[in-house]
Amino acid sequence: MEIRRWMGVFLAAFWGLAGSIHAQSLDVPSAIINALKNKDQAALDQLIDIDAFSNVVLRGAKLPSSVAEAVKHGMAAGAMKLSHGLIQTAERAGTPKLMRVRSRGEKQYVLVRLAGDDASNYFEYIEFVVGGNQHIEDWSTLSRGGLTSDFLRLFFVGLLNKETLARLYAMDAKAGKESMQALQALNSALSRGDYAGAYEALAGFPEAYRKTRDWAMVRISMGMATSVEKYEEATQYLAENFGNDPTARALLINYYAVRKNWDAAYDAVEAVESIVGADGLLASQKARILSVAGKYREAIEVCRLGIQMEPDRKALYWDLVNIGLLTKDAPLVLSTLTTYEEAFGFRFDPDKLAKLGPYAEIAKTPDFAVWAQSRQQKN
Structure with missing residues (x-):
């Protein structure tokens, strides 16, 4: 009692x-x-x-x-x-x-x-497990790579059962005392919302557990909430040790993109797709990677597929426009602007566009003149 x-x-x-x-x-x-x-x-x-x-x-x-x-x-x-x-x-x-x-x-x-x-901004996918009573029983996040219940089990097992903790987290007799202290430090830091302290506490866990993907991904979560430097440190460790793991690779898009490893960055986006399925946001990610890698034809196709999946995602239209501007493809730019107008009830002013730096060369083409004239006739 x-x-x-x-x-x-x-x-x-x-x-x-x-x-x-x-x-x-x-x-x-x-x-x-x-x-x-x-x-x-x-x-x-x-x-x-x-x-x-x-x-x-x-x-x-x-x-x-x-x-x-x-x-x-x-x-x-x-x-x-x-x-x-x-x-x-x-x-x-x-x-x-x-x-x-x-x-x-x-x-x-x-x-x-x-x-x-x-x-290009931060995004997250969350899958909720809803039971027969129409309430949430658990959930997983892309960034953590696992269920919330698994993460909290570490907390409760560490609090209440040292033997189970030793079995689950590879503690031997020699490391047991130090590891328990590290776990207590982690729990204490999390209870205070001290993610920097939690990040440091993870370094005291058993060596065998520190070699697991689970440890590396928990460390990324703590690093993300602490600082850019800690996040980069944790991400580099994940890439170097678990870069071939699909669940881990899903967190490495920016890591590879910053290093201009476009093939690896593209593979990382596909790793996300293998977990959550294809959508417009991931299509935009892939298109931008293909574009900076100079694979414009493939980037265009990916954008168009993305628009089919999510016609209300504006970024995909601008990705297409940017590809057209980079390749000086006036028909692509203008047809995409027209499609954007139809999708979102917007009207571009040709005169104002012509004065914008990125559109200067496109504005000199016969295609632009025809496009601009068609708007004057409609008005």
Whole structure:
């Protein structure tokens, strides 16, 4: 009874209180999108089934039944604000968009993309696991490369069961004490929101675990939240040690692009596609890589496929325009501008365009004169 009371108090204090998790929702995918769009943490909290999530977290932890029940009781009583990190991601990455919903048995797998219109900015993909009771049971993110329950299992196992921790994270007797101290430092830093401290604490984990992809990807998450320098350091380690792993390679687009390794950058985008499927944002990424690599014909085809997939993604049209300007292809530039007008109800002024530096040469062509005249006739 005492341990149940202690765990309830601990979890409530650590995670904070949230509202009821049993709010009804007839359309969970739309509810998720609305919560992320409105940065509404309370609404997202209500969609999470803490009981189901706690069962997943504790699966395989081999805790004594009394302790496991205490943890579950504490989670239910404290209703962990697990959505806090998702809201932060939404604030950083941009507009949420529902990409697909797949069903497997009673569960639904809801894939959401968070991104702005510019493909060069930060983006994230999150897949929510929705149970038969229409509540979220778990979720995975592209940047972490795994389920949230797996990440939190590290926290709870380290807190409650040293033997299981040793088995899961390759601790031997010699490294056990130092590793436990490192884990405690990690947990303490995360509870304070001290990502720099968490990043440093990871260096104290067992050598065998530090050689795993899991460790490297957790380190990237901590580095991203700490500084550009730490993120670069963690990314370089991932590239050098796990660059051939599809899940790891999905995080290395910018790493390879900065180094002008265009083939590797393109492969990294395809690694993302293999995980989440093709879409307009990834088409834009691929087109830009192909363009800077001088593969303009391929870039044009990729852009057009991207527009077919997401005709409302403006960046794809501008990617085509930029390719046309680079190659001095007036018909491509002008036809794309016309398609943009039709798609978004916009009207370009030929006189103003002609005065813009990038369009100066195109504006001197017969094609531009015909295009401009057609607008005067319509007006």
